[in-house]
Amino acid sequence: MTGGALAVTAPGHVTRARQLASRAARDAGLPDPDVERVVLATTELATNLVKYATDGLLAVMPTEGRxxxxxTxxxxGIEHVSRSMRDGFSTTGTLGVGLGGIRRMxxxxxxxxxxxxxxxxxxxWHGAVEEAPWGSGLRIGAVLRAAPGETTCGDDWVAAHxxxxxxxxxxxxxxxGPAAAEASRSVTAHVRARPEASPSELLAAMDADMGPRRGATVAIAQFHTARSTVSFxxxxxxxxxxVRGDGTHEALVSTPGIVGRRQRSGRRSSPLVRPWDGRGLLVMHTDGVSERWTPADRTDVLAHDPATVAGWLLGTYGRHRDDSGVVVVSGSGTT
Incomplete structure (x- = not known):
């Protein structure tokens, strides 16, 4: 699906943001009245970024059904968020114009x-079906941004059930660029085709199927609702x-190597398995986003919608010199 992210720091960027949102909304199958609302809201958000923000970034992310x-x-920042939602509110130096209208649209x-x-x-905005295609009470948000000078992002993600x-x-x-994007599409295709396969099986299939492509780094999380577990x-x-529901957190460590090179030694034979109680949060991001953040210092933002968390992480910790991708998964009890 059409989508992406772009820096919004000058008036000309507002037009690009509006065009990106219009294409993505139509490609997502939204009805014409919703497309108009998407375009109006995006124009307002982009205009606010130009007028009031520093290092503004706008991402348009279509998934199945929304x-x-x-x-970001x-x-x-905004000193009084509740006041900023009032119609007509504007204070120099804050991002506040039109937020109430955007909320209604x-x-x-x-x-x-x-x-x-x-x-x-x-x-x-939701399509004809408001329930996320992956169901199971999970909420998933993601943001991708291509490297400077590229129109195609080499990072990609998918959720399938x-x-x-x-x-x-x-x-x-x-x-x-396109070659990196092709490698990532090969990865996501395996998950779309066999979401029930174990993470180890999927990695082995991806490794064997990469062929002449460049290869990729890959992170796979699998949620078993009946068992209340997540495997990685x-x-x-x-x-x-x-990030667990009690506030404790753990880094889930990957095996060194590159999928597609078939040269990995010490490959883990079975995935890590951890409890998943519906109040937790799983955050995954590529090396286009700095890892110099800790959940303990950011409990306020982690309580928000996963897409908000993903956007904030990319906007705050994005390196802005490479492709970058963030995926955040929460249980229904998180937000």
Whole structure:
């Protein structure tokens, strides 16, 4: 599906953001009235980024059954978020114009802001079916951004489900551009085809099928609703953190190597398995996002919609020199 992210720091970027949102909304199959609302809301968000924000970024992320528009920045933040939602509210130096209108236009709306640090806004529209295609009470949000100068992102993700199992994969194709994107598409195709296969089986199939492609680093999380567990396998340098409902957290470590090179030694024969109680959060991101953040310091933002969390992480910790991707999964009890 059409989508992507772009820097919004100058008036000309507003037009690009509006065009991106319009294409994505139509490709997602939204009806014409919703497309108009998507375009209006995106224009307002992008205009606010230009007027008030620092390092503004706008992401348009279609998935099956919905469209997310996420605006994020690195400052200056909103001092009084509740006031900013009032019609006509505007204070120089804050991102506040039109947020109340955006909330009314969207099917779902979320906002996180730290005064002096930055703001992330999520506006979401549903297609004909409001339930996420992966079901099972999970909520999943993601944001991808191509490397500077590229129009295609080499990072990709997908969530697919079958027989009470939801499998989520994040892939980082080596390098960037179309060749990296092709490698990641090969990874996600395996999950779409066999979401019920174990993470170890999927990695082995991806490794054998990469062929002449560049290869990729891959992180796979598989949620078993009946068992209340999440299983994880990864190869490469993706960052994966499991935040439990009690606030404790754990880094889930991948095996060194590259999927597609078939040269990995010491490959884990079975995935890591951890409890998943529906109040937890799983965060996965590629090396285009710095790992220098800790869940303990960011409990306020982690309580928000997964797409808001993903957008905030990319906007705050994105390196801005490589493809970058963030996927966040929460249980129904998280938000």
């Amino acid at each position: 469209l997310d528009v996420v605006a 920045d690195r400052g200056p 969207a099917d779902e709306f979320d906002i996180f802001s730290r005064y002096g640090e930055g703001t992330t806004v999520l506006a979401r 079958a027989d009470g199992v939801v499998t989520v994969v994040l892939s980082d194709g080596l390098g960037h 396998c990864g190869v490469g340098n993706s960052t994966v953190r499991l």
